Amino acid sequence: MEKKGCVLMQRYELGRLLGQGTFAKVHHARNLKTGMSVAIKIIDKERVLKVGMIDQIKREISVMRLIRHPNVVELYEVMATKTKIYFVMEYVKGGELFNKVSKGKLKEDVARKYFQQLISAVDYCHSRGVCHRDLKPENLLLDENEDLKVSDFGFSALGESKRQDGLLHTTCGTPAYVAPEVINRKGYDGAKADIWSCGVVLYVLLAGYLPFHDSNLMEMYRKIGKGEFKFPNWFSPEVRRLLSKIMDPNPNTRISIAKIMQSSWCRKGLVQKPVIAEVPMKEPAPLDVDAIFGANEDSNSSVESKQELSKPSNLNAFDIISYSAGFDLSGLFEQTDQKKEVRFTSNKTASTIISKLEDIAKRLKLKIKKWDGGLLKMEGSTEGRKGVLGIETEIFEITPSFHLVEVKKSSGDTLEYRKAMKKDIRPALKDIVWTWQGEEQQQQEEPPELGQQLPQQQEQELPQLGQQEQQPSLAIPVHAVAP
Helix, strand or coil, X not given: CCCCCCEECCCEEEEEEEEECCCEEEEEEEECCCCCEEEEEEEEHHHHHHCCCHHHHHHHHHHXXXXXXXXXXXXXXXXXXXXXXEEEEECCCCCEHHHHHCCCCCCHHHHHHHHHHHHHHHHHHHHCCEECCCCCHHHEEECCCCCEEECCCCCCEEHHHCCCCCCECCCCCCHHHCCHHHHHCCCECHHHHHHHHHHHHHHHHHHCCCCCCCCCHHHXXXXXXXXXXXXXXXXXXXXXXXXXXXXXCCCCCCCCHHHHHHCHHHHCCCCCCCCCCCCCCCCCCCECHHHHHCCCCCCCEEEECCCCCCCCEECCHHHHHHCCHHHCHHHHHCCHHHCCEEEEEECCCHHHHHHHHHHHHHHCCCEEEEECCCEEEEEEEEEECCEEEEEEEEXXXXXXXXXXXXXXXXXXXXXHHHHXXXXXXXXXXXXXXXXXXXXXXXXXXXXXXXXXXXXXXXXXXCCCCCCCCCCCCCCCCCCEEEC
């Protein structure tokens, strides 16, 4: 049993207990090398195995490898022994937003700031194909600067978890914050369900209580299904209009995140943040998720998968976010068709994707170069209006059978690049593309086989009103260590 003052893996000195649940406990800790404070979640492997939560943890790891945002709790690394799993996370000092709102309603400007940060984080998650599905004040933390951090992705889902109808079918979340279509169990769009939950959170921040509450759970479900709630008299007309559009019981007419961010109420007081420069970051060794649960050796060894020269790197979320608009909420209002990069997911192997890119390069008479980690660069043979056209593609492994591919212009004329993308490259990629990121389209094929990496979550009953979820929360894994 871990005690205060003990040293984990010769790297972290364990401190006071911060919280405890059924399957995990969280300690404050100090990095012995840097002195930085961290939070370490310690999960009992035997308990997790007994209750069959392995798939949920693996799914959450896969999800969080895609997410790194200033308003999302960061996980620095994952370590494992024969009996325990350790998640070394960002230490968020301020506690839950729930604790603040439980003392009473917040001022409108304060609530707006938290809502702006929540929408920024959720929009970024959706751009990565991730739906949280359990947004509530208990899962929103505050740091020392009173900035919001989204946590607990235990119920999250990736886009490829959808069935053939393009919808999610797992009933999950906390009843008072769940969208009507989730309760109806007829399939739902996870992103639209998250928007509803954001609206309930905003209502709670401004009112100090829930919009839907009843001692009878079925009566509360009825009210949610009809969008039956009342505004307190102190709600401004602007926020009333916005919340009416967010908590629209019809998901097809519910307001989108883009329009929420364009609303006059949400834009009010928005501060232009300085541009954050790209910082080179060394990509850690890939994490073998199965090795975390199979670490039974008695010697200290690193549970890492060996990477072949041509194998794509695990998704480096920092590289993606450094040139996305996620750092700056105001930047999210730019027109998407002005971006110089596109991304798509594929359920093909890395070698198949690379082979397809080589065929395209040959057809377009482009020279192709390769770098380790799935980075390829294609260059034209003739000068264009603004020099030689250069196109870079980078392949990120989410699981061995599921990849995210980014294509962007590295040099040359933007119009020439867009023309090549529209007329030649995109049509040629059609047979390997699962979905183009950021585009709403129904998929006509079955989801990729992800094995145990990204399993379908089993149908489960909604928890009772007020019941706290006791699921271990994971984030961006870096590596594992076995004793």
